[in-house]
Amino acid sequence: MNYTSQPGGGASPAQTPGPAAPAAAGPDAPAATQSAAMPTAAQAATPGTGAPSAATAARPRRWDATDLGLIAVFAALIAVSALIAAIPVGGLGVPITLQTLAVMLTGLALGPGRAFAAVGLYLLLGFAGLPIFSGGRSGLGVLAGPSAGYIFGFLLTATALGALTVVVLRRTRAGSGKVRAVLLFCAAMVSSIIFVHGLGILGMAVNAKLSFSAAFLADLAFYPGDVLKNILAVTIALALHKAFPDLLLRRIRRADGAA
């Protein structure tokens, strides 16, 4: 715990730690000094290791160390969110679990590729036996349980939502916060209905041998919490992109600029 510049309890995005700006400038700096015709190639190369080879230029950019950090830490975030107690929401104090919230936010914050990697890493380590699935479950035995479908649904939802997020952020202007929020909420609902609920129902039907109508009814119980969580996820995602513009927004803009 040697990180002292954490914004601890303060919710204000203005308190973001310092390194945001130099990190954003990092990949751009070599682009200016190297061939100006290929900004994405310079981005893919590590700063200061010389000119990128032709192979790196042709391939889509690889993940750098910051991407690996984001993937690993978001996988850990999903794990912790699955394990901690549910938080109360609203006047009635309906408790919602945070795991799906973390999964949706992984998609909203990281975009499709890195979200797939983060959720995939979480699943892989859970299957390997770390007790990081909800309720402290672990191992391949989870695959036999009735909730197996939901667990795979997370992977596809985060990926699909990441892809939709990129589309929404690209098509809407930065000033139109409300339009963005509504579109992102729709994207989150669509991807969670199709993948989390779709595969969840399928999983209950296959593993617990429920009929599809019974599985559908059992699944309905999750919808109210999902709507709340998706609203919360979108507000948090917009705050995150405001606090860290180079998390996803600037990547998109750079890619657009290069195309």
Add this chain to the structure above:
Amino acid sequence: MRGHGFLSAQYVPGASPLHRSPLWLKFLLVLVCGMASFLVADWAVAAVVLALLCAVFLGTGAGGRRLFRAVRPVLPVLAMVGLFQWWQLGGPTAARIVLNILVCVVAASILTVSTPVQALLDGVASLARPFRRLGADPERFALTIAVMLRSIPFIAGAYADVRDSARARGLDRNPRALVLPVFITTVAFARQTGEALAARGLGETGPED
């Protein structure tokens, strides 16, 4: 959860044949049990298999309490499924469904109870090796796993801190105040970790790329 202790809580050290058998063999056992759970059509067979697996589990020297602890998380759901299917499909079918799920759970916990966490993680990291030709990098993969494990106590601590400060401000019913700071902290932490890795030359693409 603020330490790493809970991650290795399942492993029981020992020198039983299961402890000494290779990881792939135990993995195969889990896989076969998973497949069998779709094929076994008689609840009596499933019960026999479950009894066998329980005997194997106890053979590792882990003890009955460990066995119960491995099964406990699935029990409430299984009770619900069992009762519902008893009503819908009758006793034998309900028993078969529940027993088959238990078989898979016990088989999987045999793997985790007899294998140290480090060996399991090495096994996962070695999964990337066959994909090296497709551009996968086993070392970067192992590094990412290590960073993830190291981040778990930090994030658990962030959740606890944020919950305390929200409570101090009287906002412990406000989900935004309970969750948003955690995510901001998490992203900042991830990027600091990434920068720390880059500063040490770790996690970057190698010269062979």
